[in-house]
Amino acid sequence: MLKRKFFEQNRGQLLQQLVSQRADIAERMIIPLEELEKATNNFDKARELGGGGHGTVYKGILSDLHVVAIKRPKKVVQKEIDEFINEVAILSQINHRNVVKLYGCCLETEVPMLVYEFISNGTLYDHLHVEGPRSLSWSDRLRIAIETAKSLAYLHSTASIPIIHRDIKSVNILLDDTLTTKVADFGASRYISVEKSGLTTMVQGTIGYLDPMYFYTERLTEKSDVYSFGVMVVELLTRKKPFSYLSPSGDGIVAHFAMLFAEDNLSQILDPQVINEWSKEVHEVAALAIACTQLKGEDRPTMRQVELTLENLQSSMHIVSDNVVDEEFENDVIPTNCPMNEHERGSDEDSTRQYSMEEEFMISSRYPR
Numbered sequence: 001m002l003k004r005k006f007f008e009q010n011r012g013q014l015l016q017q018l019v020s021q022r023a024d025i026a027e028r029m030i031i032p033l034e035e036l037e038k039a040t041n042n043f044d045k046a047r048e049l050g051g052g053g054h055g056t057v058y059k060g061i062l063s064d065l066h067v068v069a070i071k072r073p074k075k076v077v078q079k080e081i082d083e084f085i086n087e088v089a090i091l092s093q094i095n096h097r098n099v100v101k102l103y104g105c106c107l108e109t110e111v112p113m114l115v116y117e118f119i120s121n122g123t124l125y126d127h128l129h130v131e132g133p134r135s136l137s138w139s140d141r142l143r144i145a146i147e148t149a150k151s152l153a154y155l156h157s158t159a160s161i162p163i164i165h166r167d168i169k170s171v172n173i174l175l176d177d178t179l180t181t182k183v184a185d186f187g188a189s190r191y192i193s194v195e196k197s198g199l200t201t202m203v204q205g206t207i208g209y210l211d212p213m214y215f216y217t218e219r220l221t222e223k224s225d226v227y228s229f230g231v232m233v234v235e236l237l238t239r240k241k242p243f244s245y246l247s248p249s250g251d252g253i254v255a256h257f258a259m260l261f262a263e264d265n266l267s268q269i270l271d272p273q274v275i276n277e278w279s280k281e282v283h284e285v286a287a288l289a290i291a292c293t294q295l296k297g298e299d300r301p302t303m304r305q306v307e308l309t310l311e312n313l314q315s316s317m318h319i320v321s322d323n324v325v326d327e328e329f330e331n332d333v334i335p336t337n338c339p340m341n342e343h344e345r346g347s348d349e350d351s352t353r354q355y356s357m358e359e360e361f362m363i364s365s366r367y368p369r
Contacts, residue, residue: 031104040059056072073111133272145236156225213296
């Protein structure tokens with residue numbers, strides 16, 4: 001009776017959230033609790049992949065032999081159920097090689113469970129912040145940035161309804177056996193109407209990656225994802241943790257990176273491995289990260305511009321010979337032959353003031369997820 005009650009309750013919410021013409025997807029994606037119990041040997045502790053305050057993720061093998069990751073929330077919190085419903089509604093609309101695939105969900109428990117494709121190689125965070133001097137190669141880091149940019153550009157402008165991820169960070173970038181990027185965790189994501197320039201919503205995100213303008217105004221736009229992406233690119237370049245980094249003078253990573261960039265002194269903060277593999281593209285990617293983390297959203301590029309710019313840089317490195325940017329998109333490529341001139345960045349004093357405001361927000365705010 002409980003299973004039936006939970007099923008009806010969760011199914012009702014799910015169907016309300018799904019786009020009307022795709023409502024049938026709820027029926028096709030529903031997986032019985034019994035199937036998941038068999039897949040995980042009754043949620044055996046040996047099958048745990050990890051977890052945290054939100055719940056536990058298990059590795060399982062479905063009856064059709066698909067290897068999956070099953071997200072099982074710990075507590076009955078309405079916010080968790082709302083995020084689950086939101087994630088199913090969003091991921092059921094998405095089909096992109098760089099976004100984690102949702103196989104289905106189980107609605108027969110009080111807090112529903114999500115079933116994803118199993119991504120075997122951990123997170124970008126795991127690879128960057130591993131012990132020892134060496135991490136991902138520079139070419140892999142650039143490719144991961146490109147694949148993440150592609151997925152975000154798709155979400156913002158190609159998906160049937162534009163989607164803002166709202167929590168881009170290295171922990172939410174999964175990597176498979178070939179280090180191919182899979183963007184995950186859409187629990188906080190939001191649809192945004194094509195006619196609207198933004199969405200007023202309660203601030204949610206992760207300290208260090210969170211757009212300061214979104215924090216100040218509660219106005220969520222696609223440029224909030226651009227800011228978080230820019231912070232992640234700084235993390236790729238430096239192997240520093242954005243949520244805990246403080247420079248000797250007390251600046252956060254965005255402010256310190258911007259200051260060193262303006263002084264043409266990036267070697268102080270770049271990962272030594274990146275310096276050893278140095279190419280002019282490193283400096284240009286750094287310039288792009290600076291553009292993405294401008295204080296005002298309107299001063300940041302779109303993710304489509306970011307994608308094309310990075311692909312152009314990758315082509316110049318001869319890593320992928322067939323990714324040359326089409327001439328029709330040349331106007332979308334962001335000039336990165338930096339250092340930026342005074343017109344582009346304003347005076348050094350203005351730049352420092354901007355990032356001081358941003359870092360003051362970072363240090364003083366308290367919005368953990």
